[in-house]
Amino acid sequence: MDEIAVLGVGMHPWGKWGRNFAEYGVHAAREALADAGVDWRDVGFVSGAITVRCGYPGYVAGSTFARALGFTGAQVASSYAACASGVTALSVARGQILSGACDVALVVGADTTPKGFLAPAEGDRPDDTDWLRFHMVGATNPVYFALHARRRMALHGATPEDFALVKAKNSRHGVHNPNARYPKEYGVEDVANSPVVSDPLRLLEICATSDGGAALVVSSMDYARSRGAGDPVRVAGLSTVTPTYPDTVIDLPYLATDSSAGSEVPELGFKESIGARVYEEAGLGPVDVDVAEVYDLSSALELDWYEQLGLCEVGGAESLLRSGATSIGGRIPVNPSGGLGAFGEAVPAQAIAQVCELTWQLRGQAGHRQVEGARVGVTANQGLFGHGSSVLVRR
Amino acid sequence: MTVTTKQRVPAVEGFFTLGEEPHLIGGRMADAGGYCFPLHLGGADPDHPAAAVVEVLLSRTGRIWSFTNSAYPPPPPFILTEPYVPVVVAAVELEVERMVVLGQVAPGWTVEDLEVGMEVELVLGVLYEDDEREYLTWQWQPVGPSADGQV
Numbered sequence: 248m249d250e251i252a253v254l255g256v257g258m259h260p261w262g263k264w265g266r267n268f269a270e271y272g273v274h275a276a277r278e279a280l281a282d283a284g285v286d287w288r289d290v291g292f293v294s295g296a297i298t299v300r301c302g303y304p305g306y307v308a309g310s311t312f313a314r315a316l317g318f319t320g321a322q323v324a325s326s327y328a329a330c331a332s333g334v335t336a337l338s339v340a341r342g343q344i345l346s347g348a349c350d351v352a353l354v355v356g357a358d359t360t361p362k363g364f365l366a367p368a369e370g371d372r373p374d375d376t377d378w379l380r381f382h383m384v385g386a387t388n389p390v391y392f393a394l395h396a397r398r399r400m401a402l403h404g405a406t407p408e409d410f411a412l413v414k415a416k417n418s419r420h421g422v423h424n425p426n427a428r429y430p431k432e433y434g435v436e437d438v439a440n441s442p443v444v445s446d447p448l449r450l451l452e453i454c455a456t457s458d459g460g461a462a463l464v465v466s467s468m469d470y471a472r473s474r475g476a477g478d479p480v481r482v483a484g485l486s487t488v489t490p491t492y493p494d495t496v497i498d499l500p501y502l503a504t505d506s507s508a509g510s511e512v513p514e515l516g517f518k519e520s521i522g523a524r525v526y527e528e529a530g531l532g533p534v535d536v537d538v539a540e541v542y543d544l545s546s547a548l549e550l551d552w553y554e555q556l557g558l559c560e561v562g563g564a565e566s567l568l569r570s571g572a573t574s575i576g577g578r579i580p581v582n583p584s585g586g587l588g589a590f591g592e593a594v595p596a597q598a599i600a601q602v603c604e605l606t607w608q609l610r611g612q613a614g615h616r617q618v619e620g621a622r623v624g625v626t627a628n629q630g631l632f633g634h635g636s637s638v639l640v641r642r
Numbered sequence: 643m644t645v646t647t648k649q650r651v652p653a654v655e656g657f658f659t660l661g662e663e664p665h666l667i668g669g670r671m672a673d674a675g676g677y678c679f680p681l682h683l684g685g686a687d688p689d690h691p692a693a694a695v696v697e698v699l700l701s702r703t704g705r706i707w708s709f710t711n712s713a714y715p716p717p718p719p720f721i722l723t724e725p726y727v728p729v730v731v732a733a734v735e736l737e738v739e740r741m742v743v744l745g746q747v748a749p750g751w752t753v754e755d756l757e758v759g760m761e762v763e764l765v766l767g768v769l770y771e772d773d774e775r776e777y778l779t780w781q782w783q784p785v786g787p788s789a790d791g792q793v
Contacts, residue, residue, distance in 0.1 A: 366717040373654045376683055378719055383653060383769065383779050384746055385716040385729035393710035394733050401708070401758035445710045446753045492686045493676065497707070497733045497742045502679060503668075505686055506741035509675025 248528040251344050252471035252479040253640065254351070254464045255283025256603040261428040261459035261590045265359065268298050271460030271596070272308070272357030273315045279353070283464035284474065288319050290464070291349030294340040295325040296332035296356030296595035299368075308595065309336075312355050322349065330542065331487065331630030332356060333461070333598030334638055338487050340465055350470040356595035357460030364388065365456060377500040377631070384502070389453050389545070391499045393445035396547035400447065403562045405550065407447045409569070411438035413546035414452050414588050416574050421585020423615035426600075428457050428591050438546075452546035457591030461599035463606075480609045482602075484529030484639035490517035499631050518555040521635035522627060526557075529639040533557030536579060537621040538608050540601040542628040543586040552627050553581065575618060583608060583616045598636050601626035605640050653769045653777040656682055664766050665702055666743065666780055669695035677739040700743070703785065704734040706760045707742045711753050721770040721777075728752075732782045734762055748783035761785045 257278025259271035272295075280287055295309030309325040322343070326335040333356045340352035364387050372378040380386040399405040415434055421427040433451055441450040471479045491513045493505030498517070515523055526532050533556060541552035550564035558579055559567040567573060573581040584590070584604040587597070605624035607613045628636040652658065657680055659665045668679040671690035677700065678685035684695055709732040715722050716729065730747035747756065748765050762782040769779040 364714075364717045367719065369718070371719070374682065379654070379680070380744070381716055382719040382721070383657070384731060384744055385712055385720045386731055386744060387712055387714075387716045390710055390712055390731050394708040394731070397710055397758065398708040443713045445712055447710075490686070492688060494686070495740075495742070497744060501744075503743040504741050506677035506739050508677055508738070508740040509671060510687065 248484060249345050250468060250481040250483050251341050252466050252468055252476060252481055253602065253606050254285060254466050254471060254474070254476060254479060255279040255281070256606045257282055257462045258426045258600055258603055259357065259460035260426045261457045261593060264458045266458070268357040268359045268460070269311050269315045271458060272312045272355045272462065275357065275460035275462035276312060276316060276353055276355045279462040279464045285351055285464050287316050290319070290321055290351055290353045292340060292343045292352040293321050293323045294336040294352055294354045295323070296336040296599065297325050297327040298358045298595050299327065308356065328487070328634040328636070329630035329632065330592070330594055330628055331598060331634035331636035332595040334485065334628065334636040335487055335634065337463065337465070337482070337599070337602070337638065338485050341482060341485060344465065344467050351464065351466040353462060353464055354599060355460070355462040356599050358593040358595050359458045360456035360593065376502060380500050380502055387445070388499060389445040389448060391497070392453065392545035392548060393448045394497060395551060396448055396545060399547055399550060403565065405547070405565055408435060409550065409565045410448065410452055410546040411435040412568055413543065413549045414438050416568070417543060417582050417586040417588040420575055420583050420616055421589025424585050424589060427585045427589040428455070429589050448545050448547065454544045454587040455591030457593045459590065459593030459596050459600070461596040461603050463599060463602055478642060480606045480640050480642060482638060483531070483641045484525040484527070486521050486524035486528070486635050486637040488520055488524050488635035489633045491520060517633070517635070518551065518629065521629065521637045522556040522625070524635070525625060525637040525639045529641070531623060531639065531641070535623050536625050538583060538605065538618040538624045539579065539581045540584060540586070540604050540624070540626045541581055543582060543588050544592070546588065549581065549586070556625060556627055575616060580618045583613065583618055598626065598628050601628065602638050602640065609640060609642050648771060649775045650778055651775050653779050656680065658766065658780045659699065660766070663702060664764055664780065665699035666764060668698055668700040668739070670698045672696050677741055679741070679743055701736045701738050703761060703763045704736040704743070706756060706758055706762060707733040707735045708758060709733070709747065709753060709756045723770055732756065732762065734782050746779060746781045748781045751784060755784070
C-alpha cells in the first residue's frame with residue numbers, strides 16, 4: 248500500500264471541561280497545522296470523526312470543524328464508527344490523498360461526554376441490539392469487558408493482580424503526559440481498594456468518558472518532500488476491517504455470537520484480523536514493532552491485545568507484562584501515553600490520539616515517555632458493531 | 643386481602659416461549675445449518691442472507707462461557723427496580739448451536755456461586771413490573787441445587 252505522511256499532530260488535553268466539542272477540535276487542529284507548518288487555507292480536505300453526544304447528527308463533525316476554522320471551500324467528509332471513528336476518518340483522508348483528490352488533509356475528532364455509563368439514545372427500539380442489551384439484560388459496556396476478563400482468568404490463569412498491574416503500568420506512563428486527564432500514579436493496592444464495577448474489574452480499571460480533541464495533518468509523500476519534510480512519520484498500514492463470519496467471541500453490543508454450526512471458524516478471530524490486515528498492508532510483522540498504543544477500555548483488555556497483535560503467544564500476555572517488556576524501557580512498550588486508563592475515552596478523538604502519540608514517539612519528541620529508538624509503531628482499537636481500527640506508522 | 647396474580651408477559655415479544663420449559667426463539671439458515679439470536683436481527687453469514695432464516699427453538703441448556711455482574715445500576719433503557727440488586731450476567735455456550743448467548747442469571751445466584759463450564763438451563767424471570775403485569779426476560783439458572791441449598 249502506498250504511504251502518506253503525517254506532517255503534524257495536535258491534541259486538546261483530556262478532561263471533563265464541559266465545553267462545546269468544536270472548541271477542542273479546533274484547538275487540536277490549530278496545533279496540528281502549526282506542527283506541520285501548513286496554512287489552513289492549503290488544506291484541501293477535512294475529515295471529521297463524528298460525536299453523537301450532542302443530541303443529533305446535525306453537528307456533522309467535518310463541516311463543524313471546517314466552519315470553526317473558517318470556510319475555505321475545502322472538501323469535507325464526516326465518519327462515524329463509534330470508537331473507531333478516528334481511524335475511519337483517517338482512512339477517508341488517505342483515500343482522498345492517494346487518489347490525487349487532494350495533497351494535504353486535516354483529520355480531526357473531538358467529544359464532550361456526559362457523566363457515567365455510555366448508554367443508547369432515548370426511545371423504545373426493540374430492533375436495535377444496542378438498546379436490547381441494556382433493556383433485556385442490563386449489559387453495560389463494563390459487563391462485556393468483564394466477561395472477557397473472567398474468560399482470560401479461566402483460560403490462561405490470569406489474576407486480578409495481573410489486571411491491576413496493567414493499570415499501574417499505564418498510570419506510571421501517564422504521569423509524564425501533559426494531555427492525560429489522570430496524570431497520577433496508581434499502585435496495585437489502589438486498584439484493589441477501588442469498588443468493583445463488574446466482577447472482577449474495579450473502578451480504576453474501567454475507562455472513564457472524557458472530553459478531548461485530537462487532530463492530524465496528513466499529506467502525499469510528494470507534498471511532504473516539497474515542504475522539505477525528508478523523513479516524515481508515515482502511515483504504512485491502516486485497517487478498518489469488519490469481522491469474518493462466524494465471529495465466535497461475544498462482544499458489544501450483541502446478545503449472541505455467530506453460530507459455527509454450519510461454517511468453518513476462520514483462522515483469525517475478529518480482533519486478530521484487525522492487526523493482521525495492518526501488518527499485511529505495511530509489509531511488516533509484530534517482530535518489527537517497537538511501540539504500541541492499544542485500547543485498554545479495561546485493564547484486562549490490554550492483555551488480550553498483546554496476543555491479538557502478535558506481540559506474544561496466546562496465553563503469554565501475563566508473563567510479558569510481568570517481565571516489564573511492555574513498560575517504557577522494556578522490549579515492546581505498550582501505551583506509553585498512559586492509554587485510556589490515564590485519559591478516559593473521548594470517542595471520536597481517541598483513535599486519532601493514538602496516532603498523535605506514536606508520531607511523537609517516532610520523532611523522538613515524547614519527553615519522559617520516550618521509547619528509545621522507536622521506528623515502527625502500531626495502534627489497535629475496535630468500534631461498536633464491528634469496526635476494526637489499526638494504524639501502523641513508521642519512520 | 644385478595645391475592646392477585648399479575649399477568650406475565652414478555653418485556654419484548656419474540657425472544658422466548660412461555661411455559662414451564664421455555665426456549666429462546668432463534669433462527670436457522672435454512673440450508674446451511676448456522677443459527678442466530680435473536681431471530682428478528684438475523685445472521686451475518688454472507689452466503690445466507692437474513693431472508694433465508696427460519697424460526698427455531700434453541701437448546702434450553704448450555705455451559706457458562708464467562709460471567710460477571712453489574713455492581714452499579716445499568717442506565718436506561720434498563721428499568722431500575724429499587725432497591726437495586728446487582729444484575730448477574732452469563733454468556734452461555736450452546737453445544738448444538740455452537741454459539742454463545744448472553745443473559746441474566748436467575749435471582750439468588752451471585753458471581754461467587756458461578757464457574758466457567760457450569761451447566762445452566764433457561765428460565766424466565768421478572769425484569770420489571772407494574773400494577774397489572776410482570777414483564778419477563780430470559781435468564782440462565784445453574785442446574786442442580788440452588789444458591790441457598792434448596793433444590
